[in-house]
Amino acid sequence: MKQSNIRNFSIIAHIDHGKSTLADRILELTETVEMREMKSQLLDSMDLERERGITIKLNAVQLKYTAKDGEDYIFHLIDTPGHVDFTYEVSRSLAACDGAVLVVDAAQGIEAQTLANVYLALDNDLEILPVINKIDLPSARPDEIMQEIEDVIGLDASYAPQISAKSGLHVVDVLEAIVKYIPAPTGDVNAPLKALVFDSVYDPYRGVLALISIKEGSIKVGDMIKFMATGAEYEVLEVGIRNPKEVKKQQLVTGEVGWISAAIKSVKDVRVGDTITIKNNPAAEPLAGYRIMNPTVYCGLYPIDNAKYNDMREALEKLQLNDAALQFEPETSQALGFGFRCGFLGLLHMDVIQERIEREYNIPLIATAPSVVYHAYLTDGSMVQVDNPSFLPDPQKIDHIEEPYVKASIMVPNDFVGPVMELCQKKRGNYKDMIYIDDTRMNLIYELPLSEIVFDFFDRLKSLSKGYASFDYELIGYQTSRLAKMDILLNGEIVDALSTIVHRDFAYNRGKSIVEKLKKLIPKHQFEIPIQAAIGGKIIARSNIKSLRKNVLAKCYGGDISRKKKLLEKQKEGKKRMKSVGSVEVPQEAFMSVLSMD
Ligand code: GDP
Numbered sequence: 001m002k003q004s005n006i007r008n009f010s011i012i013a014h015i016d017h018g019k020s021t022l023a024d025r026i027l028e029l030t031e032t033v034e035m036r037e038m039k040s041q042l043l044d045s046m047d048l049e050r051e052r053g054i055t056i057k058l059n060a061v062q063l064k065y066t067a068k069d070g071e072d073y074i075f076h077l078i079d080t081p082g083h084v085d086f087t088y089e090v091s092r093s094l095a096a097c098d099g100a101v102l103v104v105d106a107a108q109g110i111e112a113q114t115l116a117n118v119y120l121a122l123d124n125d126l127e128i129l130p131v132i133n134k135i136d137l138p139s140a141r142p143d144e145i146m147q148e149i150e151d152v153i154g155l156d157a158s159y160a161p162q163i164s165a166k167s168g169l170h171v172v173d174v175l176e177a178i179v180k181y182i183p184a185p186t187g188d189v190n191a192p193l194k195a196l197v198f199d200s201v202y203d204p205y206r207g208v209l210a211l212i213s214i215k216e217g218s219i220k221v222g223d224m225i226k227f228m229a230t231g232a233e234y235e236v237l238e239v240g241i242r243n244p245k246e247v248k249k250q251q252l253v254t255g256e257v258g259w260i261s262a263a264i265k266s267v268k269d270v271r272v273g274d275t276i277t278i279k280n281n282p283a284a285e286p287l288a289g290y291r292i293m294n295p296t297v298y299c300g301l302y303p304i305d306n307a308k309y310n311d312m313r314e315a316l317e318k319l320q321l322n323d324a325a326l327q328f329e330p331e332t333s334q335a336l337g338f339g340f341r342c343g344f345l346g347l348l349h350m351d352v353i354q355e356r357i358e359r360e361y362n363i364p365l366i367a368t369a370p371s372v373v374y375h376a377y378l379t380d381g382s383m384v385q386v387d388n389p390s391f392l393p394d395p396q397k398i399d400h401i402e403e404p405y406v407k408a409s410i411m412v413p414n415d416f417v418g419p420v421m422e423l424c425q426k427k428r429g430n431y432k433d434m435i436y437i438d439d440t441r442m443n444l445i446y447e448l449p450l451s452e453i454v455f456d457f458f459d460r461l462k463s464l465s466k467g468y469a470s471f472d473y474e475l476i477g478y479q480t481s482r483l484a485k486m487d488i489l490l491n492g493e494i495v496d497a498l499s500t501i502v503h504r505d506f507a508y509n510r511g512k513s514i515v516e517k518l519k520k521l522i523p524k525h526q527f528e529i530p531i532q533a534a535i536g537g538k539i540i541a542r543s544n545i546k547s548l549r550k551n552v553l554a555k556c557y558g559g560d561i562s563r564k565k566k567l568l569e570k571q572k573e574g575k576k577r578m579k580s581v582g583s584v585e586v587p588q589e590a591f592m593s594v595l596s597m598d
């Protein structure tokens, strides 16, 4: 295949605008997947992705397309996730491409992540091909959206295909436009090898497989290769592509996207973003890698069954392999025992990891409330980073505390601007700007503390805008706030896993709300349980859980033994998600209760 007939692209879009559906249609049209094998959203291979209908891990497939000009083309399609937490994955996939197909919903128009993804594509110097999707919807207004793309993004949308990915209408125009507008890879096939590692997967038989995009030169079976950043050296045992089934090849050349295996045992040798070259004929310089993404949200994850601690470490190591943004280290909690402090890019990321550990590794977990990273400046002039509120130094030693702030861009129909501004105000936001998108919508710009976004911002935004608002944010740095640690005491003892850092102005209300919630969530015991919220030893809210009056089993009159058994069974079931904290049984929900404020 001539290099000039290769096209490498990603599909980018705001969530639900139809990336995965378009990818499915493209796979069908190129007869990459036979119809009988076709299940919807084929690229979303993880169970969890299918269930949630979101794309989490990127995927790369090779497709063959005979264009109307009579020539054969090879496409490498790299699917990307659309959620704000997974920007990291998007930027990785884009680095492997020359162009991006930008899908915009014909009814919804440009949304916050449409723009965020466009910026990422522009950062990577990609050609952007706009596509207007869902024109079959009665509410579709493709011509207006075309204008919006020109006005807001500044792209020429006059040649944008107008399609229905669902029915397949005009999807072939997208393939033709890819051939016409997305450039072929430009690298020199005779130059020393430069292959970008954009992902890796662990195979139990072959070790770590590196997913690579060949930017220059070629790689074949038997080559001695070197990872330029880690210095690791290996002999290539297999090379291949996916279509999406794995297909082995003798070599991969400039412009191709595929995988290699080299009996790589150590996960650490294959760093995503690294460049692979040939040991005896190395490239002078590596490709520009990726920005390392630092976690913004941390929480404690504890196996409910302490015996699963080592299994959990293994699970985290495996997950980290193709999710470089996941971080973890051992942590002990007086209340919860041995577990891990884990860092994530956002709440969805956290949710997904938690669910994968439970589901794919079968380890039931207790998760503590997520926290951002605070900077505590001490009176001796030093600074400590605190990602676990229970480790905030003694208040006497603290001079001031800074917290991370974000710049949020919220796109919202005019009708909801009032309520959204009110929400931002309540969340300690500073108003920055208001930009008109068209007659019906605005883009509100606010600076907000990240911790307030972690506290149910997104859900509220969605509900008060009836689902119409979309939002995106980027970290802009740290600002001083009047913050303090709030402890929760059960039965007179501080439960470290329930400590949070709160703004002093909201401490009283938040304390009251948490205490009330815990009262509802913690079941009655044989004794009365006082619940208290305290700041620096001072109690700011309190309540009591009354003791049980009767033994539940008493109701069974000792007669029906099977019923009694069932009841015990049921109690045991319910207890699975409980952790004994001192003498009190605390359910999982209680640890998250410090999160939301009603
Ligand atoms: P993604 O989040 O961008 O990957 O979006 P999906 O491909 O998962 O699609 C989101 C939803 O929109 C699904 O329910 C699809 O069936 C639906 N959808 C996608 N394309 C079309 C289309 O052309 N017309 C209509 N009516 N619905 C579509």
Ligand code: MG
Pocket (backbone or CB within 6 Å): 019, 020, 021, 044, 053, 054, 055
């Ligand atoms: Mg998808």
